[in-house]
Amino acid sequence: MEQTGTENGVAAMAACYQRFDPAAYLQYNYTPPRADFDRKDSIVPWKLACLKYYINLLVDIGSGPTLYQVLSGCEVFNEVVLTDFLEANRKELRRWLQGDETCSLDWTPYLQHVCKLEGRRASAWTEKAAKLRQAITDILPIDVHRPQPLDPSVLPPAGADCLVSCFCLESVSPDLAAFTRALGHIGKLLRPGGHLLLIGALGESFYFGGPGVKIPVVPLGEAEVCTSLKETGYTLIRLEVYTLPQDMRVGVDDVTGVFFAKAKKD
Numbered sequence: 686m687e688q689t690g691t692e693n694g695v696a697a698m699a700a701c702y703q704r705f706d707p708a709a710y711l712q713y714n715y716t717p718p719r720a721d722f723d724r725k726d727s728i729v730p731w732k733l734a735c736l737k738y739y740i741n742l743l744v745d746i747g748s749g750p751t752l753y754q755v756l757s758g759c760e761v762f763n764e765v766v767l768t769d770f771l772e773a774n775r776k777e778l779r780r781w782l783q784g785d786e787t788c789s790l791d792w793t794p795y796l797q798h799v800c801k802l803e804g805r806r807a808s809a810w811t812e813k814a815a816k817l818r819q820a821i822t823d824i825l826p827i828d829v830h831r832p833q834p835l836d837p838s839v840l841p842p843a844g845a846d847c848l849v850s851c852f853c854l855e856s857v858s859p860d861l862a863a864f865t866r867a868l869g870h871i872g873k874l875l876r877p878g879g880h881l882l883l884i885g886a887l888g889e890s891f892y893f894g895g896p897g898v899k900i901p902v903v904p905l906g907e908a909e910v911c912t913s914l915k916e917t918g919y920t921l922i923r924l925e926v927y928t929l930p931q932d933m934r935v936g937v938d939d940v941t942g943v944f945f946a947k948a949k950k951d
């Protein structure tokens with residue numbers, strides 16, 4: 686039977702490949718200039734960076750001195766990047782990362798609780814700690830009020846796969862407009878289709894960042910959070926709200942509720 690054009694084309698290709706010379710091919714494509722590791726614009730380093738970066742990256746925005754926010758993420762993401770505005774907080778995080786016993790808080794109960802939440806033995810907390818230490822690849826300075834909150838070179842070209850941010854944006858923004866702008870800025874760090882896990886305070890106007898260190902907070906309502914997410918290019922997937930029982934109001938802030946929003950970048 687007469688072969689079709691496509692069948693002829695495929696056969697012709699196969700014939701070409703019969704003469705393929707692996708050694709020559711490697712010389713052509715995997716030696717300089719195409720494989721020049723001293724050149725940022727060499728093809729092979731570019732390919733290797735992409736392959737390294739597209740490895741499931743979680744970035745925590747405004748980590749503070751805390752780790753709770755990535756205790757589950759480290760089971761799903763190969764790479765976790767922590768960020769904060771203050772060197773004092775980044776230093777606290779580095780202390781834990783380096784296994785320095787002089788951390789200001791013992792995270793063991795947190796690790797044990799999250800192991801139980803995940804259906805693991807509580808005693809698996811040491812493995813979780815090791816996994817988290819292995820997953821945290823960077824602790825970086827950040828400023829969510831900058832259009833580019835992070836040095837662009839630290840993230841893959843398309844952005845992180847997931848962002849988590851807890852109690853940061855509302856406690857660093859003087860007003861709702863600044864909160865919304867900051868939400869847009871961090872959105873640029875996230876790849877389209879990536880998820881944002883956002884925890885924040887509702888109805889809070891201040892908190893103490895230390896004895897006598899009263900920090901203003903923009904009071905948010907659920908509706909404003911949803912509107913800000915929509916305005917900055919996110920689709921809300923889930924919203925949970927927690928109302929503080931009276932005895933949780935211990936005077937360190939005037940927060941009345943906490944929201945959890947899972948959103949997807951459009």
Ligand SMILES: Nc1ncnc2c1ncn2[C@@H]1O[C@H](CN(CCC[C@H]2CNCc3c2ccc(Cl)c3Cl)CC[C@H](N)C(=O)O)[C@@H](O)[C@H]1O
Binds near residue numbers: 751771827889
């Ligand atoms: N321009 C800036 N750009 C980026 N980041 C900035 C900027 N400026 C300052 N930061 C950094 O934001 C971080 C805010 N930080 C404290 C607020 C939490 C606090 C107050 N609100 C209610 C509440 C709180 C804590 C627990 C509970 Cl239960 C409640 Cl209810 C969050 C830390 C951590 N994520 C946490 O969850 O505790 C801090 O580390 C700054 O260094």
